[in-house]
Amino acid sequence: MFAAPALAASGPGAPGAGDDYFPGYGNGGYDVSHYDLALRYQPSDDHLQGTATIVATATQDLTAFNLDFALTAKSVRVNGIPASFSQDGLELTVTPPTTLREGEPATFVVEYAGKPSTVDVGGISPWVRTADGALAIGQPEISSWWFPGNDHPRDKATYDVRVTVPDGTEALSNGQRTGRSSLAGWTTWYWRNAEPTATYLQFLALGQYEVRAGKGAFGQPFISAYSENLGELAGPARASVERTPEVLDFLAGEFGEYPFEAQGGVVPAEGLNFALENQTRPTYSHLFFQYGSNVSVVVHENAHQWFGDSVSVDRWRDIWLNEGFASYAEWMWSESRGTGTTQEIFDHYYGAHPPDDPFWQVLPGDPGPSNVFHPAVYDRGAMAVHALRNAVGDAAFREILRTWVGEHRDGNGTVEQFTDLAEKISGQDLDELFNAWLFTSGRPDVGARTGVPEGAGVRSGEVPAAVAEIDRTHRLLAEREG
Structure with a gap:
């Protein structure tokens, strides 16, 4: 559940969740359980009209x-009664007609409208208008540009999203598609996301898409969508994303039960230069497929369904728990497919960055707000995961991963909680290992206590076949910071 910052017994809720990296994100004083979003979007002028309950x-x-909201609110009701409100930047401040009592349920209804692509708050404008629609995809901020909410991963909720668009336009979102209807030249798409979801992981893709629906892994609904404008990239995009059920089968064998009720993927043709692990339906830039199929990125984003989506960061400084483990999943996939063992890939990255490389100055366990998506969070982060595996052995490593995602399912976690769990299950003092890999500048030394075997970095002059695809994938994944 969402843990609000400590506040007085009665008074206004905090305008932030207390995250030291992004102090203004999220809010205190309430816990959201469900969002019902009724939207109407016109691609020709990027006009979005909405009612959020x-x-x-x-x-x-x-x-x-x-x-947290960037568009213009037209009215706010609290428990059915009009409430006064004001807006400043991303803060929509609401004063209910009567005090909301602790522990009591409440309903907030916000009506709003605007052109999201024209809204810039503090130099940030994540909504992307495309030639045929729009993309609401981003990290750590995006939700404020299309619905009001408590925009921090600690406060997860379920969603019903219905989007009305002109006939012939597709509207894609998370979870299961529960219906579609048409009236007077407009089509409404209905989506339900039934598992707790962080606000930034809820997405929209609007435009001209070929939508495929069928059965995926575990007998679940599998929905994929490809822009009709992908051209020569349509083939490699499909050859990658359509392997999602196979990838999920593999990952479930490593991490445990898939935590959600649906699966799939979306590939737009423009407007996106990274991929994001939108819950149940990752979205991939077309750029990932410019050299052919790319299953590494599919593995990465679907590993996030466990590490990042089901178990989300408690603070944005905990980002290693997302990116280090999703990156390591790519290494595990490579080993299973014979394109490079996890140790060979570790050796490559350990040797590719000499001790004086600035790469080693970024700390995956506390990278700082400007380095949340730095390549070191991905590659040094994955090396840290492998070092842990080397130190504790395969059996304990597997138990650590499965216990972590099982105990924290639908919730949040911190780096400290993970390291404590690793020590508990392994029965080892791992302080030296975690300090060297996560919290100390410089390349960790060779040694059993750091999980770096003799010969690391010089074991082989050959680069594992998987590395080229992983490198291309990670360069693009880090682009969201730009």
């Missing part, structure tokens, strides 16, 4: 509260 519970006696 937010089901929440006050976590204190609440005289006022904030919602």
Whole structure:
């Protein structure tokens, strides 16, 4: 559940969740359980009209509260009664007509409209208008440009999203498609995301797409969509994303039960230069497929369904728990396919970055807000995971991963909680290993206590076949920071 910052017994909720990397993100004083979003979008002028109904519970006696929102609110009701409100930047401050009592359920209804691509707050404008529609895809911020909410991974909720667009335009979102209807030249698409989801992992892709629906892994609904404008990249995109069920079968064998009710993927033809692990339906830039099929990125984004989506960061400084493990999943996939063992890939990256490389100055366990998506978070982060495996052995490593995702399912976790779990299961003191890999500048030394075997980096002059694809994938994944 969402843990609000400590506040007085009665008063306004905090305008932030207390995250030291992004202090203004999220809010205190309430916990959202469900978002119902009714949207109408016109691609020709990027006009979005919406009604958001937010089901929440006050976590204190609440005289006022904030919602994170960048568009213009037209009206706000709290428990059916009009409420006063004001907006400043990303903060929509609402004063309910009466104090909301701690523990009592409440409903907030916000009506709004605007052209999201024209809205810039503090130099940030993540909504992307395309030639045939739009993309609401981003990390760590995107939700505020299309619905009001509590925009921090600690406050997860379920979603119903219905999007009305002109006939012939597709509207894609998370979870299961529960219906589609048409009236007077407009089509409404209905989506339900039934598992707790962080706000930034809820997405929209609007435009001209070929939508495929069938059965995926574990007998679940599998929905994939490809822009009709992909041209020569359509083939390699399909050759990659359509392997998602196979990838999920593999990952479930490593991490445990798949935590969600649906699966798939979306590939737009423009407007995106990275991939994002949108819950149940990752979205991939067309650029990943410019050299042919790319299953590494499919593995990476679907590994996030466990590491990042089901178990989300408690603070953005915990990003290693997302990117280090998703990157290591690519190494595990490579080993299973005979294109390079995890140790061979470790040796490559350890040797590719000499001790004086600035790469080693970024700390995966606390990279800083400007380096959340630095390549070191991915590659040094994956090396840290492998070093742990070397130190504790395969059996304990597997138990650590499965216990972590099982105990924290639908919740959040910190790096400290993970390291404590690793020590508990392995029965080892791992402080030296984690400090060297996550919290100390410089390349970790060779040694059993750091998980770096003798000969690392010089074991072979040959580069594992998987590395080229992994490198291309990670360069693009880090582009979101730009």
